[in-house]
Amino acid sequence: MSKPLPLILDCDPGIDDFIAILMILAAPERFNLLGITVTGGNVSLNYTAQNALKACELVGRPDIKVYAGCPEPILRELQIEDEVYGETGLKGVDLPKPTMALQRSHAVDFLIDTLMTSPQKVTLATTAPLTNVAIALVREPRILDHIEEIVTMGGSMTLGNITPAAEYNFYADPEAAHILYTCGKKITTVGLDVTHQIVTSLEWFSRLDALDNPVAHTLATMLRAFYEYDMKKFGLAGGALHDPCVIGYLLNPALFNGKDVHIEIDTSFGIGRGRSIIDWWHKRGLPANSHVFSEVNVEGFFDLLTDLLARYGNRQHILTNEENT
């Protein structure tokens, strides 16, 4: 069995980020989570930071280091998404106020210090507006030499979800997304084209209920409160689990299919602002700067997610599990 993957998660919980954290912490034999960095995004930084702490405490991991980062995007005021996620970002549940504290360092300092001193290359998973990562790249571009892979939830080949053209994470900070996609490293992109295939259903909620563990129950309650929005707004069959796809990919890349292409982020102030222009058919002849997914094995993904959540029914199992490698 290989060693756990050194991982940093940059997120803005948000329900789907919350699930991504639970997935990571359910698989300690696969992930060595060096820290969680949060940014303002789905909701304001104050809430995203609290929600990250709540996720860690919900699964009994107050030892996880959580760092608050940039509260606002590079250029413009943050556009929060409380219509979707509720004011606190965790609509539908009232988790206890966390007792664990945020780390004192700024997320950007943590990213730079950790990457520059890590003995092994680190994987960076991002599920939020990319402000923290972009500022780290501007301040210390050499961090790229210490990164194994950057997996980003963001963008869309087809329609957007925050504007007709743009997906939320890229739209919230297009300049940061531009900085990431021009950094010289090939970015693994998990966009709406795949995440809109990963939607919750009443049937899956029943599977969660049947798991009979408090973590799965909390999650089911949250997701029931949230899934109708996507059905009404986007005509999806349920609520899209965007951010968990990033962790699903890291655990089982075979679930996803895509290709190497060039992406450019629209940083204009026109109708296309924040759009990821994905050159799927290589019309522009530009070198690929991303691996972009278009397909996902939906059933396989939900089996993986359900199995991970089932582990919370048996804490001992989490700590000793050796399957799923």
Added chain:
Amino acid sequence: MKKIPLILDCDPGLDDAIALLFALASPEEIDLLGVTTVVGNGPVQQTQENARRICELAARPDIKVFQGCPRTLFAKLSSSTYSATDIHGETGLGDCKLPPPSMPLQPQHAVSFIIETLLNASEKITLAPSGSLTNIACALIMEPRIKEKIDKIVLMGGVIGLGNITPTAEYNFYCDPQATYVVFMSGVPIVMIGLDVTRQTQTSEEWLHTIEAMGTPVSQAIIDMLSYYHRPDAILEPGVTGGVLHDPNVIAYLLKPALYKGRHAYVEIDISSTIMAGRSTVDWHKKLSFQPNGYVINEVDTAGFFDLLTERLKRYTHVMKKDPTCSHS
């Protein structure tokens, strides 16, 4: 007089170097908390080394120098794409051959230093950037609460009229339009000293003779730096006959604001990728209804500027190489 607590953010660079000497010669007015450096007139490794060289030349190895961002936000400047050697020479200091610095570089990143110093400050601090605004923008993005601790930002950059790197844009703003946009939209009071002003402070042969006549290591270094502007193949803007002392205007303004005239105006930075990229559009005649976000300088008392600069540089005559406390009248 109460001293101005100041952080100088620069990219030396010939005129930055003179600005730094100017500031270090004015300890009664300026409490220099630190010098932060950024990519610009050279790669950041070079600009921080030059900042330390200048501090040592001024016998101030106690000054804290920090290395900042090695690239601008959209990487128009990076370690491989800086482009000002035609103006500032291979070393960034023209023909001035100062020894490699022996004073230490501070281990902290410039952006972290700016944030930490401001957050812990008991009084408001003035920022004086004379390069691309990348460090300042990163600090504002990471920690917006620093805004409350900034007295004002007195910066060299932008232009009301013609640009110098493109027909529309001034070099510092052009290199990082996004960072400049962040600074101008921050709500922090800004004094903008652009090309309209700095072109009024060009070195003359006569002034160079005055400096040369001082006969000190500092005056010699300045002559070596500025002769680079006066060399036969120097690339000068149309209408410019000498070295334009852009950055020293920032220090002169801090020391003696009465030398300058301007007005409050709305300034917006063009962050498009068009021919206007990096232009500072100044609403001088209040054609738009936006609130002014900057005090834009357009006039300087040229003779007064050079008198002040000359007077301060003369102070280096007296063994400042040996006396870091700079006690002089």
